[in-house]
Amino acid sequence: MKRARRQRKAGKQKQFDEEVWDEEVEQPQETPAADSDETGWTTSTAHLSGITRLVRLGAWALVASGPVFGVLALLGSSGPAQGVAKPVTAAAPASQTGPAGFAELFVAAYLQAGQGSERDLAPYYSGSVVLSVKPGTRTATQSTVIASREVQPGYWSITVAADVTTQDDKAKAKRLGVQYFRVGIQATGPAGAGGTATSAAAATGYAATSLPAQVAAPSALTPGALAYEADRGSSSTDPAVETARGFLTAYLAGTSELDRYTSPGASVQAISPAPYTAVKVTGVKDDATSSGQQKVPADGTVLHQLIQVDATDQAGSPASLSYALTLKSRAGRWEVSSVDDAPAIRASSTPSAAPHITPTPGAVTATPSPSPSSS
Incomplete structure (x- = not known):
């Protein structure tokens, strides 16, 4: 009888333990309180999991849209830039x-x-x-x-x-x-x-x-005033005139080398073959401010000359010629630095109307016959 009582007591204890276990299992577990840091931000496992999913979705979206952005960038670079005018080729002017x-x-x-x-x-x-x-x-x-x-x-x-x-x-x-x-x-x-x-x-x-x-x-037209205000004549005692005479004789008649009369580096070549046998200076004008040029001024001084010459050709006939020269002083002597393209004129100098000349009577003119439509 004692044995039966112990068995009943053991059964009741087992039943009690099972009921307690069932209650613990069925009771919902409490979500641990969210940890709060010192900054006031609140984190939780669920919250972090949501953020992770969003980041992952955003990354996949960027990967998927990459080709689309590439095509758009290519199309944008191949088209004309906004605000930049296309170059317009100007029509060539007609030639006469x-x-x-x-x-x-x-x-x-x-x-x-x-x-x-x-x-x-x-x-x-x-x-x-x-x-x-x-x-x-x-x-x-x-x-x-x-x-x-x-x-x-x-x-x-x-x-x-x-x-x-x-x-x-x-x-x-x-x-x-x-x-x-x-x-x-x-x-x-x-x-x-x-x-x-x-x-x-x-x-x-x-x-x-x-x-x-x-x-x-x-x-x-009458030409405007030239820049050569000083008339030197054809004096042989003027060093500048002597340089011009020697240079033009070598230039036109080939009697000597031009290097004797030109500045270093001057790009002047004598006429070849020489068209004349002799050269005579008949007049010289220059733009010097002093009254005479008996002494060569300091190095680097520039002088512009207009030279009139009579050159004798192979047949003995003279030809009157004019040359505009630029001279530069160096080491106590004048040297020709260039044969100018045209005589120098004064600033703002303009040509004026020349006196009227009666034209030569015209030649006999032709008259076209009437066209069939005008008869």
Whole structure:
């Protein structure tokens, strides 16, 4: 009986232990209080886990969008930058060389042509023309273009100066002097040929729109004042004049080396072969402020000269020439540093109108025959 009682007591204890275990398992565990640091920020395992997931998602998003950003950057770099103007190629200006040369040939052919030889003008002017002058009566011994203007794209006004000589019935020549003829020329082809075509391979052609018109000579001018105010004559005692004389004799006649008279490094070469056998200085002007140049001034002093010479050629004939020289002093002597491109003029010096000269009477003009449409 005692044994049965002990068994019942042991069973009750076991049942009690099982009930207590079940209660502990079923009771929800309390979430540990979040640790708070001194800064006031609160962290927890759940909170950190959420942040980690967000960071991971953001990283994958960046990886996935990388190719898209690359394509956008490539497209942006290949397009024109905002605010930067595209370079514009300026159109080349039309050249007057072709129309001018054509007009010069036309005027020469026009002066030479006459009654019965009108067909000689066909390459230049296709209009119907009847000339009344005898062929060969007039000749342009020299001609040159002195003015050109593009009236409209591809259409030019060209003025030709011609030195005209005429012959009478006895074939006696008489110089009529320089006469001026204006011609209208149409051009086809690219701008380099005077035309309007945009392609450089476009065919080039020219045509006169009428016979030449004789016009007045351009106004003659008196040049402005030169910068050489001191007249030295042709004194042989002036060291600067002596240098100029020796230099021009070597330059024109080849009697000695130029190095004797030029500054170190001066790029001056004598004319070869020498066109003259002797040179004589007939006048010297310079821009020196002192009254005389008997003594060479300090090194580096610059002097500008205008030299007039008579040079004798191989046949013994003299030729009058003028040279503008720049001299520089060195080691107690004058040396030529350059042969100037043109005589020096005073600052703000401008040419003025020359006295009127009555032009030479014009040559016989030709009259074109009426066109069929005007009859």
